[in-house]
Amino acid sequence: MPYPEGHKVKVRGRIIESAAKAFRSNGIRDISVPFIMKGAGLTHGGFYSHFDNKEQLVSETCSYAIRDTIALLQKAAAQAVEEPKIHAVIQFYLSPYHRDQTEMGCILPALSGEISRSSEVVRQVFTRELQQMIDFVSDLAEIDHSTGSALLSIMVGALVLARSVSDSKLSDSLLEAGKQQAKELIKKQ
Template sequence: MPYPEGHKLKVRQHIITSAAKAFRTHGVQNISLPYIMKGAGLTHGGFYSHFQNKDQLVMETCQFAIGDTIETLQRVADKNKDEDLLPIEAVIEFYLSPLHRDQSEIGCILPALSGEIPQLSKQIREAYTQELQHFIEFVTNMAEIDTSAGYALVSSMVGSVALARAVSDAKLSDDLLQAGRMQAKRIIETATHQTTTPTKGQGD
């Protein structure tokens, strides 16, 4: 009996979803294909019906995971439209929260993989780079700041989460998140001030 239409695409998506959870939690190099397939409720032998190799899975998982994070952050921003927080402030508060730090399995994949990406293939690095650029564009547009300030903002956000997850001292971890929130908002305030302040000679 043939599988229903769309079955293969659904199975493929199950594999990518399982991989995203595994890579976010444990990284790429420490996770085997059988582990990922088991997480998807499948046997290892079926993997190569959907992907050429692990590198292809990693690349597609990066794309899926960043898209998933952007959707989550957009929902956070939309949910806070009626609050005192600006959309980007709501995103910063969520991204640099203990909740996001502690739920790495469903969190942003950028801090999870940033330490080992340089050790992986050129193709994976290119995929990671492309998705990082998508994330920077999303954050920059939401904050309504220039690209240079967007680089600084995303670096502060991703770096703060990576360090907060890495340390063994709970208070230090919380302090790193708090400092990251303050720094992220300071970057936005500085960038906004620079774009709204008249240059010398204007208004004379």
């Protein structure tokens, strides 16, 4: 009996969602195809009917994860009532909740170090998606692209450091410092 129309697309989406969660939490190198497929509720034998190799999955997962993060940040911006929308994005991005929810959080702090050692194909996709994220914060804050790059760098850097330390007070202070510096950067514009 044939699968219903759209089945393969849905399964592919489940695999990418599973990969996004796994890569966000554990990086790329330490995650196997069988682990990703299990997370999608599938056996690893079906992987190659959806992807040529893990590199293709990584590329598509980077695209998916950035779009997913932008959608999440758009929701945060939409909830801003009495503050600028970019402030709501900064508040959410540098919140303890976002710091602690690595499996659903932004892929930039999770994978940037590892992507720098990936193939040129993966790096090109990551570069394109990073540009989308810079464009998003620049447009939302109504700032130039260079300042948007700096703003995103502050946010990602603060989150990386906050996730890296074992001292919860230091982690919280890194988030607060990142928020303060990000908002200060926007004021100067």
